[in-house]
Amino acid sequence: MHDLVFVVFVLVFFAVSLGLIAVCQRLMEG
């Protein structure tokens, strides 16, 4: 159970990080 929580936590963090890439790209394009 704990393992699942931490694995999901990591995956969510990296998914949000991928979202940050998209946000930066939008900012770059003005």
Add this chain to the structure above:
Amino acid sequence: MTTFGWLQIGLYLLLLLLLTKPLGAYMARVYQGERTFLEALLRPMEQFIYRASGARAQDEMDWKTYATAMLVFNALGLLVVYALQRLQDVLPLNPQDLSAVSPDLAFNTAVSFATNTNWQGYSGETTMSYLTQMLGLTVQNFVSAATGMAVLVALVRGLARHSAQTVGSFWVDLTRGTLYILLPLSLMLALALISQGVVQTFSPYQTVPLLQPTTDANRQTVTQQTLALGPAASQIAIKQLGTNGGGFFSTNSAHPFENPTPLSNLLEMLAILLIPAALCYTFGRMVGDTRQGWAVLAAMSIVFAPMVGLAVWAEQSGNPAFARLGVDQTASDLQAGGNMEGKEVRFGIVNSALWATATTAASNGSVNAMHDSFMPLGGLAAMWLMQLGEVVYGGVGSGLYGMLAFVIIAVFVAGLMVGRTPEYLGKKIEAFEMKMASLVILIPVLVVLVGTAVAVVTPAGSASVFNPGPHGLSEVLYAFSSAGNNNGSAFAGLNANTPFYNVALGLAMLIARYWLAIPVLAIAGSLARKNKAPAGAGTLPTHTPLFVVWLIAVVVIVGALAFLPALALGPLVEHLMLGA
């Protein structure tokens, strides 16, 4: 301080400076895809890696693809290290039959090593199997360092190129950085360390008779002890060169099997700052103006030197509380003098304080003395170097890209002040670059201060603090400064192996690593697209002593403004209380 102490610091800085140019030039050749003297040996291996992984070396990436590849690679590596720790009890190379690591500690450690932080909430010899140490932690030591260097190189290409859509290939940079730079240097250093007595073996721990029997806490006579062993030298070499810092043994480089002699101490200290310093020259070579690299290196060194002086002075001055008791703390032929609590007699004051300053300047985090036992101002020097954002040399790659974010801020503010167009190396610095550079500088500040505040006001956070008062606050502030800047060293005295700290510090490490690398790569992508304007009468020269002073001012003012209130409540007030 003794003359011999000054000579040791001088020798260290001289050797570092002498190695900067040749290594920096070599790394520039590696990242520019030019032939090196290791080509014949390593090129087949490089090609094999590309073929086996399916990476197309000739295909360059735009910044988004580069950042995505970096994130995916790091996420997978993190999960592998997590799995290795959770399954180590059923995996081979576990002669001590160590049990599986708890989930929260496994998470914290996996994050710690993937992010090049190497914060350790555990004792290596009683927690990690040989397989976990080698396949999990040591591999991450290499690839996390290579990741930081790859992000830097992408940024440098953004500055060097014009009207370009791509910033290089993450897979190529990762592979070449590991194969041509980290592996050969680690091999050489590991062999040198083994020659000094650092252990490298798969043998189980050895039980040996004590030379002098003693009694334990239960008044039982103890006649033998267990010596922890393992494949340490290979991990120690990369832990220093890659500014990782995670020790094989609990006491890190204070352990005689990690750092046995004065020569091994000097080599390890050199390895800590070697690549971060040399990358400044690499940067200069890749942008076609080595003066730019020297200017950045000068700014770093000018901040570093007084911090070494402060730490050495604070430790050599000793403890005023001891002085009031009449204890002789002066250096002499018979004793090191000063504050020797928590320090190895083998290394003394200067080599402990110099190491502490280097390891916190470089986001390395390995220790050869216990920072918690430093005098308040000695501890402050170490803490503040981390809080500056790990840009004074900093981590391999991450230190220089952090400093280049400060350069962008410095150029922009100077441009506003004197009415010149903000530009750096011919690239116009506009609102987007400023926003991204601001993120790079402000995110660690936010992580450290918010994390510390949450820890000291919640029962879960404050329950781990063993020391009351300002020193307790310093311990928590140090922990978040370390995790929030990917350093990894710790003030002892804080029980960080709790679910609260394992998760909170893990999150701090993740944010401080990846949410800085992404804006840096965005700056790289933005700058690569721009044209290069030739230098004109209105161009601010960025290689002059004046700009170096200005850059230092920006770094120091931001660091001082952000952390002075917290430092005033921790080490500064502790210093004043000791003297009262």
